[in-house]
Amino acid sequence: MRPDRFRHFAAIDWSGAAGERHAGIAVAICSAGDQAPELVRAGHRWSRAEVLDWLAGALPRDTLVGMDLGISLAFADRGAFLPGWAESPADARALWALVDATCADDPHLGVSSFVDHPAIAPHFRRHGGREGAHFADNGTRGGRGRFRVTERAQEAMGCKPYSNFNLVGAAQVGKSSLSGMRVLHRLAGRLPVWPVDPLPAHGSVACEIYTTIAAMAAGRTAQRSKIRDGGELDVALAALGSRAFGHMGAIDDHRSDAILTSAWLRTAAHDPGLWKPAGLTEEIARTEGWTFGAR
Template identity: 50%
Template sequence: MTPQRFTRFAAIDWSGAKGNRHRGIAVGLCEAGSAAPVLVRPPGGIWSRAGVLDWVRDQAASDTLIGFDFSFAPPWIERGAYLPGLPAPDSARAFWRWIDATCDDADLGAASFLERHRGSHFYLGAADGAKADFLHFRRCEARYNANGGGKPSTVYDAIGAAQVAKASFAGMRLLRHLGEQMPVWPFDPAPRSGGCVVEIYTTIAARAAGLRKGLSKLRDRDALDTALAVFGSHPHDPATFTQGRASPIPIYDDHATDALLTAAWLRANAHRAELWSPAPLTPHIAQTEGWTFGVT
């Protein structure tokens, strides 16, 4: 089934940082049509991960497609286990529960888990050995690389500005708490009504908008509008409104522009059958590793 009935599209730029509030989180939202995406105003002015979870739950009954920019599961196919040597389950939903049970970090964080297993499973610096020994990838990431997209980060690498490892494991805790309240594709079939959560990679939207490798970040008004226009979107208004609440863009940072552009990309591409049924996606991959929406 190709879900063509979504009427709202959200993209969430995520963060695995320690603490309770995170300036690295941004939520972009657009309606069906061509109006520009807007930023959702966070409660208290800065998003918490728990606040994002509450917001997503509130969308469950609406026809909203929600994309999160983190890896929904570690690689399994490559080594036949998520974390060889640890008693981790062999399916994604069970793994989410296991990770959540082992973490007591604030605000659904998971940094302590990575730190406890650094060197054996996660690379946090030169003291952990050769970084190449930690570079394991999911099948969707291998596919993306084979198609010329470049090599994405791995959830076992906790070094660098992106911090994809901390973000992803924190995100898995959120998915565990989301539970059965909203389907998570492809672990669940795309629903015929209501909301749905998918994994996104904001770089896919940037490439589709014509931004070159290494130059995929938008940091001014004109660049954002040029990129939005590729997806049939009207120019954005820096003083936008969501549900009647002012949500201005105080600064054109990567988080805000990534969320806005990717929301517009989701709206323009959610109808494409091949994105919901990519050829390499087997039932086993769907239940263990998942898939990034947009990788074919």
């Protein structure tokens, strides 16, 4: 990876919550060098559709943009995303298309129609104690759910990932991941998504991020990955070679996650090992994808 491959580095803290606009969405960007990242539209309450428009039409040239969501579902463990269903998609892009088509009538890029689909719901753990018969990784009830190969790599690094089939609890990432898949499908032909798409020689690229990995690179532990104080954020930025953001006092962790991870992408993007992790095969890239930074 040549040092000048990317000129800008953006990180998006995402939300799959119901409704149009979300306090949980934050977008930060920085340029090559050591300037502190900036919040895009600081103070703005983003909608998912607005983020899609920004990615499609306002992303600066040669930007590596990380999205804090799962870009796919587990496949390798059971040879299918939705085993036992004849219409289970064959790869990640087909999965994105299925999610978007199934949810065509869901407003605000929501995904309720997908997780409530009678053939799909048995694979998810939903609210109200509704755990599908196929939620667990061994095909029985209970447990943490199915995991992708990249999520097992995250565990080996000391992180605690959650299954994208889990839709319950404050830390669940299922609906945010599925809503993100609708965005990725609509970006087809305009923004490559690594590693589902090969890394092109030039231009902007999207990838999956896990903000805990960025925090750990900045000297935090997985248990203390969330930053809610401006001074602590500046300490973490300094550990990544970045100038201070300069916010005094409390800051919500959505904004701090985006800011810190943008700075981390700037330091990590040119590490060739992160683009070729040991567990990333062609089949995994095509079906499950990968989290940038997971080794």
